[in-house]
Amino acid sequence: MTFDSRERPSRIPWPPLIGAGALVAATACAFAFPVGLPFAPLARPLGSALIAAGVALVAWAVATLRRARTTTLPHRGADRLVASGPFAVSRNPIYLGVAIAFVGLGGAVDSPWFVVAAFIEAALIDVFGVRREEAHLASRFGEEWAAYAARVPRWLGVPGKPPGAS
Secondary structure, eight states, X not given: OOOOTTTOSOSSOHHHHHHHHHHHHHHHHHHHSOXXXXXXXXXXXXXXXXXXXXXXXXXXXXXXXXXXXXXXXXXXXXXXXXXXXXXXXXXXHHHHHHHHHHHHHHHHTTXXXXXXXHHHHHHHHIIIIXXXXXXXXXXXXXXXHHHHHHHSOSSSSOTTSOTTOO
């Protein structure tokens, strides 16, 4: 039995596993190598705000997918290509929201390890989640996906402008 990316992006839900691993690693580093942030008094309220913003973005994205009656699980096949709500400005608002929350957690607990973990987690999710999901969506939705991918940035940017355009 061979794997078919048209049916689903992967067999394993890599993004939540990577996120959990990053959280455990950052927590372990914070305890083993305690380092504070140089701007801790400002970082805590800013960090709390970033956590709230990240969680709100994830909740909005999940609600948008549910309203469209498609999966929210990264290892299941998409029934529809969702391009509304937060998906109109980022192709990966759930992963972006998690990364924002990780950065916020670093500020809230006065530890740069969570900020480092946010970038590592995002890079690993890009490789093991995003790229596979994009291949799945391209094979499933063809030209509709190509048009969407051309106008909406993968993570952040100005919708409608290709990366690197001024």
